[in-house]
Amino acid sequence: MNESIHIFEQEGEVLLLDINSGAVHVIDAMVRDILSVFTGENDGEVLEKLTGQYPEAELREALGELHALMEAGELFAPDINVPPTFREQGLVKSLCLMVAQDCNLRCKYCFGDGGDYGMGRAVMSEETGRKAVDFLIKSSGARRHLEMDFFGGEPLMNFGTVKSVTEYARQREKETGKKFKLTMTTNGMLLTDEKIKWLNDNDFALVLSLDGRKEVNDAMRPDVGGHGTYDRIVKNFKRCLASREGGDYDYRGVYTFLRGTYTKKNLDFTEDVLSMNDEGFSILSVEPVVSKNPEIGFTEADLPRIYEEYDRLTHAYMERHRAGKGFFFFHFNMDLSNGPCVAKRLSGCGAGHEYFAVAENGDLYPCHQFVGREGYRLGSLDEGVTNTELPAHFRACHVLNKEKCRSCWARFFCSGGCHANADLFHGDIYEPYEVGCAIQKKRLECAIYVQAMLALEKQERETAAEA
Amino acid sequence: MKHIKTVNKPTMQKTLKTGGCGECQKN
DSSP: OOTTEEEEEETTEEEEEETTTTEEEEEOHHHHHHHTTOOSSOHHHHHHHHTTTSOHHHHHHHHHHHHHHHHTTOSSOOOOOOOTTSOSSOOOOEEEEEEEEOOSBOOTTOTTGGGTTTSOSEEOOHHHHHHHHHHHHHHTTTOOEEEEEEEESOGGGGHHHHHHHHHHHHHHHHHHOOEEEEEEEEOSTTOOHHHHHHHHHTTEEEEEEOOSSHHHHHHHSOBTTSOOOHHHHHHHHHHHHHHHTTSOTTTTTOOEEEEEEEOGGGSOTHHHHHHHHHTTOOEEEEEEOOOSOTTTSOOGGGHHHHHHHHHHHHHHHHHHHHTTOOOEEGGGOOOTTTOOOHHHHHHTTOBTTTEEEEOTTSEEESSGGGTTOTTOOOEETTTEEOOTHHHHHHHTOSGGGOHHHHTOTTHHHHTTOOHHHHHHHHSOTTSOOHHHHHHHHHHHHHHHHHHHHHHHHHHHHHHHHHO | OOSEEEOOOOOTTTHHHHOOOOOOOOO
């Protein structure tokens, strides 16, 4: 088969992705068989091999359709090389502030060692937070849109700094013309009505951590005393969500996400997604744990079961959508027509060159998961970036420069996977974490299927309405 | 088309020349 296409089956449909154009086609079984032979120029060979299997007239008709797609640039599109729009040096546009390297939960899969990242429990001072705002403005060049995430640990354990830094960022916006998008990732334990109102008034997008069903969440996300947290958290999240009803938060991109982690203990994670939806939340994500702990982390042996579960989730997702009760699932939210530009697909999350994490003491790291990892300190807010080789190393670590990614069908959708995971498993950001790649590819197939079906069903409804 | 249903009109190739502004949070 031609290496510039990927064909897969989902829920009985056969889908074709043209890798270098991003075109998606739903094809019949005969076209799939043709494409196992067809290279774009060998019609005679196709007819010779398949005429016994299919009527010749049908084969010729299908070949005509394939040639039309080639002429439209939607089949066998030419290879993509690094475009001139992907500049050699990145500009920092996004910071993750570790405002509290301390936490009131003890999640069993925490990559931050219970919140302190192995650096001792501490919180960021207001002065350090303000310096981070200035650093981002200075480092972002002509870019107008900037992003800042308040992270931890648990950021609400240091609400004073959050408020002070936000106030300062809004003041600097007026002085510089920059626009800050602010996000907070919180476990919700300290979400009081007063804090919710303040977060709403300051246009905070919220990422609320919950692992789905009560028994799943409480087994993985206990408090410091080892007690379950579900009842307390869900009560707070519901109040938070209710406070935003009737506002135009989603319209303005100020989303309220519920985000969970699944582990080897809940491979039936579809139930967790549906549980959160049943509780009234409609912007959801659950993601695979990345851990070397054999009790919760995944190996290749777990992949068939994980694939099966994504099939179940896809089915449930479509069922609810068709019944008019659809929800938003982060990994299925793929824009097939107007997705990001190629330069963005190469830079991905931007860790290490467009996106930095700021530790509570002002040290800079490539991202929140690298905080405290030996060999990955970039510099500090006071010194600036002193390890200038690291940003260049991360900038060059894109799919077209990685051997395993260069020929992978998913290369323009995954951005080469997570650097922190590659480092965790291989000690080398150029060596992708294989289990993560496999899960990502399955999710992408499900997402392409979901978006293709929703698009086709919409077309059918519009055609029927016109008739 | 009888055998193939195309579901999108992607702009990825176009962005080889026009992308890279870094303002994403044009296409």
